[in-house]
Amino acid sequence: MVKIEAVIKPHKLDAVKEALVKAGVAGMTVSEVRGFGKQKGHEDVAADTLTIEFLPKLKIEIVCPDEQKDRTLDAIARAAKTGKIGDGKIFVSPILDALRIRTNDKGESAVR
Ligand SMILES: Nc1ncnc2c1ncn2[C@@H]1O[C@H](COP(=O)(O)OP(=O)(O)OP(=O)(O)O)[C@@H](O)[C@H]1O
Numbered sequence: 001m002v003k004i005e006a007v008i009k010p011h012k013l014d015a016v017k018e019a020l021v022k023a024g025v026a027g028m029t030v031s032e033v034r035g036f037g038k039q040k041g042h043e044d045v046a047a048d049t050l051t052i053e054f055l056p057k058l059k060i061e062i063v064c065p066d067e068q069k070d071r072t073l074d075a076i077a078r079a080a081k082t083g084k085i086g087d088g089k090i091f092v093s094p095i096l097d098a099l100r101i102r103t104n105d106k107g108e109s110a111v112r
């Protein structure tokens with residue numbers, strides 16, 4: 001299993017959610033976060049300033065079986081893209097185990 005964490009522009013949430021449901025994800029978690037990337041929160045790369053601004057972003061977390069990883073990444077990347085700076089980033093990390101509390105399903109069965 002993998003955890004996919006995507007930091008996206010807030011106005012892209014509905015598009016990303018729909019793409020993920022179409023891609024067949026079994027669940028997701030969304031949080032309001034703040035962050036900065038290469039431009040340190042400014043609107044263009046050339047911004048000549050020493051200040052660093054945190055911009056509001058949304059973080060989407062999905063845990064899925066390995067074989068759903070690529071399809072999930074593609075769905076997010078396609079739906080979240082505007083082509084402008086600040087479109088976001090996606091991180092992937094390994095997940096050791098999962099458990100559905102109601103049924104005690106463990107491992108991949110908990111995230112299908
Ligand atoms: N290396 C990182 N580690 C953790 N979070 C990051 C990292 N890079 C970006 N983020 C998060 O992703 C958000 C969006 O980043 P952003 O898309 O601006 O990345 P970028 O590298 O500056 O790319 P771009 O040049 O397209 O803007 C940031 O506000 C931050 O929350």
Ligand SMILES: [Mg+2]
Nearest residue numbers: 037038039086
């Ligand atoms: Mg940036």
